[in-house]
Amino acid sequence: MTLHNPSRDDFAALLDESLGANGSIEGTVVKGIITAIEKDAVVVDVGLKVEGRVPLKEFGAKGRDGSMKIGDTVEVYVDRVENALSEAVLSRDKARREESWLRLEEKFNAGQRVDGSIISQVKGGFTVDLDGAMAFLPRSQVDIRPIRDVGPLMNTPQPFEILKMDKRRGNIVVSRRSVLEESRAEQRSELVQNLEEGQIVDGVVKNITDYGAFVDLGGIDGLLHVTDMAWRRVNHPSEIVQIGETVKVQIIRINQETHRISLGMKQLESDPWVGIGAKYPIGKKVSGTVTNITDYGAFVELEPGIEGLIHVSEMSWTKKNVHPGKILSTTQEADVVVLEVDPSKRRISLGLKQTLENPWQAFANRHPSGSVVEGEVKNKTEFGLFIGLDGDVDGMVHLSDLDWNRPGEQAIEDYNRGDMVKAQVLDVDIEKERISLGIKQLGKDSVGEAANSGELRKNAVVTCEVTAVSDAGLDVRLVESGLDSFIRRGDLSRDRDEQRPERFSVGQKVDARVLAFDKKSRKVQVSIKALEIAEEKEAVAQYGSTDSGASLGDILGAALKKRDTN
Secondary structure, eight states: BBBSSSSSHHHHHHHHHHHHHHOTTSSSEEEEEEEEOOOOOOEEOOSSSSSSEEEEEGGGGHHTTTTTTTTBEEEEEEEEEEEESEEEEHHHHHHHHHHHHHHHHHHHHHOOEEEEEEEEEEEEEEEEEETEEEEEEEGGGOOOOOOOOOOOGGGGOOOEEEEEEEETTEEEEEEEEHHHHHHHHHHHHHHTTEEEEEEOEEEEEEEEOSSSSESSSSSEHHHHHGGGTTTSSSSSSGGTTTTOOOEEEEEEETTTTTEEEEEESGGGGGOOTHHHHSSOOTEEEEEEEEEETTTEEEEEEEETTTTEEGGOOOOOOOOOOGGGGGGGOOOEEEEEEEEEEEEETTTEEEEEESSOHHHHHHHHHSSTTEEEEEEEEEEETEEEEEEEETTTTTEEEEGGOOOOOOOHHHHGGOOOOOOOEEEEEEEEETTTTEEEEGGGGGGGHHHHHHHHHTTTTTTOOOEEEEEEETTEEEEEEEEETTTTEEEEEGSSSSSGGGGGGGEEEEEEEEEEEEEEETTTTTEEEEOOOHHHHHHHHHHHHHHHGGTTTOHHHHHHHHHHHHHHHH
């Protein structure tokens, strides 16, 4: 407003209008009248005893283009009523900021957006000029997604939302992101209404992550998951798409509440698993490329979109506890055999060892039961020996097949790892991958022969050689069968006075009668006493009894004479 010939009453009226009667003028915005325009300042009278100067540049364009005139009414901020130069300290910039604060508070309380420009970068964010009032824009509130270059956004008028205002501290926090999200939500809602599941659309790849790619469908993004990019295994989405590339996709699912859209590319191609059973029948030998190796096996691509798993147990006939990476490597071409096909679960089980001859079958063909083989002792265990055989297979000699006459626990001490031994093939179980061997079968089973011939039947008479003498009796070895036995002191003679072990010597041969023989444990029990009693009974039966007039001595004498003659 322009006032001509201003008077002191006019100033008082302006002052009262700004502050009200008896108000304090310092720290407030008041109306004043331009009384002079200098080279770089404007003299303003706000109705005080003294006038104040305001830098011309604080009036913006009006101060530069000469449109300001003496007598114009302007609003200024009064810092102090009088300084050392006896002038009022006035500011147009602070007045504008005060005006802005009032307008911003009104919009903040009403939840309305405000316009501003990003003018500089500070720690943690940016400074935004809201028509004179400075606000802080946190870096996280610049955009929906982190952006590297903020240059294009600088000094460009754009809307913001006020998140917080603290006039006492002079703090204002604004957000550009919330404005974008709100606008985006409105756009998404409208765009989603025009999309349908199953629809085929074109889009541009905006971003790529480890689990998929985000595709812009013209204002709304959809997720193209890595598993929906191709029927084959995709290790990373960048193998299929690149940022900025235009792709044709099919809308798989639309969530109307969250506006999330799932996309697919493989759905535009025919499913290679259809009719897979007829294409890959069980037992068929096929070739493929190793695409991935894990602790439990290796994946082999038979054709684009069709992968099968070779489980670690199906990799080698003989290497049972080896990592798959020791047998196969990625990108390697491999021949495999189809073991199982499950179209519903999209699984194919493959075998690598089935392409090679079964070493147990090959061994059985070359070494039938009864044949003799030779190999190295690979291991000693509590139940037998493991012998390495040709064809990289092992055979086992059980403790019971080590020796005919000694316990296996004792016989196994004769063998050490690395020894070369011969054994007889007892049995080959191809299905269970077991080969049973025997070492004792290569030697003579004198005990078995004696048992079969009846030499060890109960009451048979055998010749024994004394091997040891003790107070308890005699250790003896049967001369024919080689079996060891023990004759107790009470079985050394029919007469108690003759039951003295010391009357026998090591190496002496004596006859005894078999009391019992256990075929399973191969243990025999013999007695000299039983033989004497049996001979006495036989003599009595043959030569008569004491009732005939012959004495017992005569009868025994005749029997012994006959035996000696025989």
